[in-house]
Amino acid sequence: MAVDYVLEDLMGKLGEFGKYQFLQFFLQVLSALTAGMHMLSLVTVSAVPEHRCFIEGLDDSILAVGPWNASALKYAIPTKVNGELESCLMYDPTDLDSNTTIACEKYVYDTTYYKTSRTIDWNHVCDRRWMGAIVQTVFMLGVFTGAVTLGGLADKIGRKTVFCWSALFQLIIGVGVAFIPEYFSFMVARYLLGIVGSAGAYICGFVLTMELVGPTKRTVCGITFQAVFAGGIMLVAGWGAIIQDRQWLQVIYGLHGCLFLAHWWLLDESPRWLWMQGRAAEAVDIVAKGLRINGSGIPVDKDYFVQKAKQQAAVEEKSSAGLSDLFRTPNLRMKTLNVCLCWFANSIVYYGLSLSAGKLYGNPYLILFIMGLVEFPSYITIVFVLDRLGRRSITSTLMLSGGLCCIIAAFIAQGSTTSTAVVMAGKLLIAGSFAVIYNYSAELFPTVVRNSAMGLGSMCARLSGALTPLITLLDSFDPKIPAVLFGVVALASGFWVMFLPETMNQPMPESIEDGENFGKGDTWFSQCAGRRKRQNSIYPDDPEQMVPLKNIESK
Numbered sequence: 001m002a003v004d005y006v007l008e009d010l011m012g013k014l015g016e017f018g019k020y021q022f023l024q025f026f027l028q029v030l031s032a033l034t035a036g037m038h039m040l041s042l043v044t045v046s047a048v049p050e051h052r053c054f055i056e057g058l059d060d061s062i063l064a065v066g067p068w069n070a071s072a073l074k075y076a077i078p079t080k081v082n083g084e085l086e087s088c089l090m091y092d093p094t095d096l097d098s099n100t101t102i103a104c105e106k107y108v109y110d111t112t113y114y115k116t117s118r119t120i121d122w123n124h125v126c127d128r129r130w131m132g133a134i135v136q137t138v139f140m141l142g143v144f145t146g147a148v149t150l151g152g153l154a155d156k157i158g159r160k161t162v163f164c165w166s167a168l169f170q171l172i173i174g175v176g177v178a179f180i181p182e183y184f185s186f187m188v189a190r191y192l193l194g195i196v197g198s199a200g201a202y203i204c205g206f207v208l209t210m211e212l213v214g215p216t217k218r219t220v221c222g223i224t225f226q227a228v229f230a231g232g233i234m235l236v237a238g239w240g241a242i243i244q245d246r247q248w249l250q251v252i253y254g255l256h257g258c259l260f261l262a263h264w265w266l267l268d269e270s271p272r273w274l275w276m277q278g279r280a281a282e283a284v285d286i287v288a289k290g291l292r293i294n295g296s297g298i299p300v301d302k303d304y305f306v307q308k309a310k311q312q313a314a315v316e317e318k319s320s321a322g323l324s325d326l327f328r329t330p331n332l333r334m335k336t337l338n339v340c341l342c343w344f345a346n347s348i349v350y351y352g353l354s355l356s357a358g359k360l361y362g363n364p365y366l367i368l369f370i371m372g373l374v375e376f377p378s379y380i381t382i383v384f385v386l387d388r389l390g391r392r393s394i395t396s397t398l399m400l401s402g403g404l405c406c407i408i409a410a411f412i413a414q415g416s417t418t419s420t421a422v423v424m425a426g427k428l429l430i431a432g433s434f435a436v437i438y439n440y441s442a443e444l445f446p447t448v449v450r451n452s453a454m455g456l457g458s459m460c461a462r463l464s465g466a467l468t469p470l471i472t473l474l475d476s477f478d479p480k481i482p483a484v485l486f487g488v489v490a491l492a493s494g495f496w497v498m499f500l501p502e503t504m505n506q507p508m509p510e511s512i513e514d515g516e517n518f519g520k521g522d523t524w525f526s527q528c529a530g531r532r533k534r535q536n537s538i539y540p541d542d543p544e545q546m547v548p549l550k551n552i553e554s555k
Contacts, residue, residue: 011272013287024208027263030228032205033228039143043236047119047246047364052107053106055090119132144199146166147458150195154203155322163201167257173197174257218439219382224379225438234372281306288300326445341460343458343464349430378431381432386504391436395494399429403489501518
């Protein structure tokens with residue numbers, strides 16, 4: 001089967017984006033808000049404030065010295081080249097004459113911005129710094145696990161089922177993790193929160209949107225998901241600035257899961273998925289409901305569509321496509337590997353820059369807020385150019401530019417205005433390519449494995465996200481290593497993206513055969529050389545064609 005014209009006729013009755021699609025999209029896009037929030041909540045809940053050694057006789061006296069500026073400290077704590085106090089060393093109090101340094105036994109924390117945090121509670125600094133990084137890594141491994149398991153599960157038991165159960169557990173674990181006092185139990189809870197909080201609901205919500213709205217609205221809706229995710233990052237900063245107690249702060253983050261309680265009754269299953277599962281009657285009922293809400297007055301002959309679906313089922317081989325089908329044929333396999341690297345590279349740069357917010361000089365809440373805000377100009381620009389310039393060229397250009405920003409920032413003095421500006425520019429660029437890859441992936445892969453493919457891409461992204469906190473620890477050897485590594489990965493992937501086919505104005509493939517045949521011979525180089533003129537559609541008169549946004553004006 002190339003294009004299921006009966007299904008497209010049914011979905012076409014809903015129109016591009018009516019009242020019904022708006023209501024469903026609103027329910028689905030809320031998953032991006034909580035995903036962004038949980039992804040970076042540790043930036044505030046486990047914040048790492050400035051710290052130094054606790055000095056006996058100074059910090060425990062009635063007239064305790066100020067934490068950083070007291071002149072008495074220079075006789076107890078060595079200074080760095082830039083004049084700042086060492087964070088992890090002090091002079092040996094038993095041998096002050098030799099200036100021998102020893103590691104801290106206790107710490108004093110700067111509470112200007114952070115009154116409490118998991119880092120302060122557990123002293124995850126200096127030689128225990130890796131323990132804080134491991135918590136974020138474990139969370140990303142949870143998202144990785146969720147992407148592997150829940151993506152394929154949603155293709156088998158339904159998008160809505162996985163979405164709603166994930167959202168419920170997200171609420172329970174998101175609140176409960178605030179009251180866990182022990183490190184290893186805390187890691188287990190964060191792992192589970194990663195599975196349901198930033199994988200299950202988010203991926204399913206995105207796929208539900210892509211399968212419901214019309215072709216001309218997929219770009220806007222897909223980019224809106226990324227913008228709402230950035231809004232979740234901004235909420236992390238906003239709540240963190242207001243609530244000083246890290247326990248109640250985590251409770252507030254977790255309670256955002258209440259936004260999904262009504263989804264059990266209000267959210268509908270994907271009619272496309274129901275149709276592909278042989279449940280045509282349910283798909284028709286949902287479309288009929290949508291038509292009533294849209295007030296279009298278009299009749300739907302349920303018996304006709306159900307009969308057509310039965311006829312198709314009688315002539316088609318019943319097959320259950322899965323993750324392994326993405327690697328069975330050469331063209332689909334190469335596209336899958338290319339997209340996986342693209343997800344991996346975008347994530348490692350995106351979270352590498354996001355997690356560096358605490359290392360930039362200034363108010364950490366303001367910097368994190370700006371880190372989220374800076375993504376919006378990128379998303380707005382992409383909405384206007386994505387259906388004009390194409391997915392491939394934009395993704396490649398943004399990744400190459402973002403990679404260069406990472407490398408340039410590594411060789412600029414940390415804390416300078418120029419360094420902060422380059423980091424923000426890199427975040428803007430990589431946020432744009434990260435947003436496009438969601439749409440790009442959904443359009444590259446066939447319906448029967450689309451959720452699995454999105455889950456695989458997300459799995460690769462979370463794998464790199466899990467590695468990111470560990471890679472940042474390499475700055476102990478040389479501060480330039482993490483940024484340069486992020487930049488090199490982005491440059492390599494940005495170049496390989498040029499070999500992916502363009503999906504603008506192309507149909508969304510339905511079967512595995514469609515996915516294998518789609519885009520053969522279409523690369524950036526062949527298009528520039530003029531060796532292969534791209535067709536407007538690989539299927540004639542295809543109702544699923546990706547129509548540019550500018551064509552809306554003529555309708």
